Amino acid sequence: MQYSDDIIDALSIDCVIFGFKETQLYVLLVKHGIGPTLGQWALPGSWIRYNESIDEAANRILSSQTAVGNIYLEQFKTFGDLERFPARRVITIAYYALVNIENFELHAGPTEADVQWFKVWDVPKMAFDHKTIFESCLSFLKHKVQHEPIGFNLLPPKFTLLQLLELYEAILNQKLDKSNFRKKFLKMNLLVDTKERQQDVSHRAATLYRFDENIYNKLLDKGFIFEV
Amino acid sequence: MQYSDDIIDALSIDCVIFGFKETQLYVLLVKHGIGPTLGQWALPGSWIRYNESIDEAANRILSSQTAVGNIYLEQFKTFGDLERFPARRVITIAYYALVNIENFELHAGPTEADVQWFKVWDVPKMAFDHKTIFESCLSFLKHKVQHEPIGFNLLPPKFTLLQLLELYEAILNQKLDKSNFRKKFLKMNLLVDTKERQQDVSHRAATLYRFDENIYNKLLDKGFIFEV
DNA sequence: TCAAAAGTGTTTCAAGTACACCCATGA
DNA sequence: TCATGGGTGTACTTGAAACACTTTTGA
Secondary structure, three states, X not given: OOOOOOEEXXXXXXXXXXXXEOXXXXXXXXXXXXXXXXXXEEOOXXXXXXXXXXXXXXXXHHHHHHOOOOOOOEEEEEEOOOOOOOOXXXXXXXXXXXXXXXXXXXXXXXXXXXXXXXXXXXXXXEOOOHHHHHHHHHHHHHHHHOOOOOOHHHOOOOEOHHHHHHHHHHHHOOOOOHXXXXXXXXXXXXXXXXXXXXXXXXXXXXXXXXXXXXXXXXXXXHOOOOOO | OOOOOOEEEEEEEEEEEEEEEOOEEEEEEEEEOOOXXXXXXXXXXXXXXXXXXXXXXXXXXXXXXXOOOOOOOEEEEEEOOOOOOOOOOOEEEEEEEEEEHHHOOOOOOOXXXXXXXXXXXXXXXXXXXXXXXHHHHHHXXXXXXXXXXXXHHHOOOOEXXXXXXXXXXXXXXXXXXXXXXXXXXXXXXXXXXXXXXXXXXXXXXXXEXXXXXXXXXXXXXXXXXXXX
């Protein structure tokens, strides 16, 4: 963390970044390299500058601390309890995003000692109220995923239906019926058959699909419902 | 608006308060009585003090400016674009609530020239980006009402199914089928028959229902779905 | 006896659930 | 030929949608 004149001193941003790999859901944490929380794990986060919007700040902060950049961060909730930051009064705006782990190489920023993905069901102790923020965001995600088909960013550009199913199972932490999941998703016409197949698998090769953003946006406008 | 040492100067709160009366949905606005926005309508809002949580601040501000107090305000979204507040950089946390208009007598606070309910489909010009905040909140409400049965605060403690229907029609701005709406709501077991009837109506008296908060909370835990 | 709203019933169709079963492929 | 996951089909049940109909009440 750095203190400087051009930041708003009572206001910070923290990012909850979810990633997915091999049936497991992960969250991105940094280990603080300076300051009173030295050595503690925490959500990537820092101060907002006077000359940037909060959306811009979220991206800058995440990118500088973890090298995960140029992603779509969505605002989640603002946390403003009196005791949440012990040193002084700080209100924090939480952002979240879903990313494909394999698209990013992690690099700790100048004030971070380490950056790592942690399985969401097995996270370490975190600084400040970051555990609360994380848990609140995870249950928000669980809820959200049941109402709109999100999470395509967590997968490779071309993916199989089983991968998608496993992603949903990871987020919801529960088993789903393969056949019905398949039908439900295909009926939405959100997935496009790439006409390609899996390679080098020791079983029948699955069709690779990609996610169609145009169709997704049209559905969003209409305010669609999606139940897993 | 008041400037003082004990407030966080880059951060404010604005409240979108919805009310309902006779098939119409309203929003609560104040007319500024001092400062550069003198005479303009705006959402009730002001600065956050160092010694209060943001939830407390929201309640204090709303109450002092409009006399609408002791209600459940829920955080909605934080707005932080660079140009949203012309004088200097201010980020605002928007809260919203649904209240029964008849439970409150409006009183303008010391810095407000007026307080009034406006029909949501016919609001005046507003200061800053308050129109954007309001519209964003209204569409959020529309979406929310379709997924969970909210809005009971907007009605009297005992209400008829037609009143509830009209509330939903007001929020969604669309006609709904009486019979199906009835069936859907009753099946949820969320409404309790008070065994009382409407009085002095020139037609068959309707059953008065009340909303059961315990049942509602149980349903919330399970993460229920509700479609209008 | 009429208007107005309360309240019930019915038919149709879409969609969710559970689960059995066949297919393709490499080891 | 077996294990593994891919993919299809079906029977059952629930629930949404549309709408006609009966009931109650005061004017």
